[in-house]
Amino acid sequence: MARRMSGAIPINVIPAEYRPAILEEYKGNPLIEALPPLTDISDLMRAFGRFPLVSDEERTLSPVMRMQAISRLDNYLEPLPQHFEVADTLNLILRGGYVHRNPLRPDYRAELIRLYRHSLDGDRRSLFAAPPSTAPSFALFGISGLGKSTVIEQTLSFLPQALLHKKYKFLQLVWLKLDCPGGGSIKQLLLALTEAIDSLIGTKYKPRRLRDTSVEEFIIEAAKIAARHYLGVLVIDEIQNLLAAKGVGVETLLNFLVMFQNIAKIPIVFIGTPQALSVLADRIHLRWLR
Numbered sequence: 001m002a003r004r005m006s007g008a009i010p011i012n013v014i015p016a017e018y019r020p021a022i023l024e025e026y027k028g029n030p031l032i033e034a035l036p037p038l039t040d041i042s043d044l045m046r047a048f049g050r051f052p053l054v055s056d057e058e059r060t061l062s063p064v065m066r067m068q069a070i071s072r073l074d075n076y077l078e079p080l081p082q083h084f085e086v087a088d089t090l091n092l093i094l095r096g097g098y099v100h101r102n103p104l105r106p107d108y109r110a111e112l113i114r115l116y117r118h119s120l121d122g123d124r125r126s127l128f129a130a131p132p133s134t135a136p137s138f139a140l141f142g143i144s145g146l147g148k149s150t151v152i153e154q155t156l157s158f159l160p161q162a163l164l165h166k167k168y169k170f171l172q173l174v175w176l177k178l179d180c181p182g183g184g185s186i187k188q189l190l191l192a193l194t195e196a197i198d199s200l201i202g203t204k205y206k207p208r209r210l211r212d213t214s215v216e217e218f219i220i221e222a223a224k225i226a227a228r229h230y231l232g233v234l235v236i237d238e239i240q241n242l243l244a245a246k247g248v249g250v251e252t253l254l255n256f257l258v259m260f261q262n263i264a265k266i267p268i269v270f271i272g273t274p275q276a277l278s279v280l281a282d283r284i285h286l287r288w289l290r
Contacts (some may be wrong), residue, residue, distance in 0.1 A: 177235040
């Protein structure tokens, strides 16, 4: 896959600025020190909710016009205690996943190059010889319509999606959110991942001949791309669609998930219905959020 990037900086890529970290494990890590500071829950409560505006003048409008305003409720979000638990957990795994991926650490780049060379020979090895053994992750499972995706998207909206570190000459992907299409496949999910990265930062990672790329090769390549750009967290929504897809198979899906969690050390947030819960619960390491 190509690694070309256009000369102009894409509009969604923000120049990184740094604030000294307070916690010892965060200090000196530009991936963390460029993130917005953690917000006190009282401040987050005021900003997290979405409340449609209703003016006194609108109350006197005709019934037909007032009926049109009902669609504003689609953008309504009442902050609840569990929403802040989700926000706190997502911020925790994002920073936790970066602790052991400091690009300024002398041995990190050497390990990244070693992973690349081994992967060319089909040998999948972890970026790290030391703990942690897997990336921190969590899951949100529940029936449709509970607002699982909404609360995750609202939490992500407080974070930049891509940061350009001019000082250190690299580009950081803070988060990506992918929706599993109904009847989709692992290849389609990986294709969506590469297309999302290309659209966001102006690269050309999308394979030209998808048929010539095996699922295993695509998984390895996608993990390398995500690691190369320091992806902070990958959100996979509607994961039950992938489990139900014809020909996907649980083992193939788990191979993909293990690649990202255990080898590339990229945290994953899973969103899905109880249908996916029974399959994934005992097979991958998750931080459960209830």
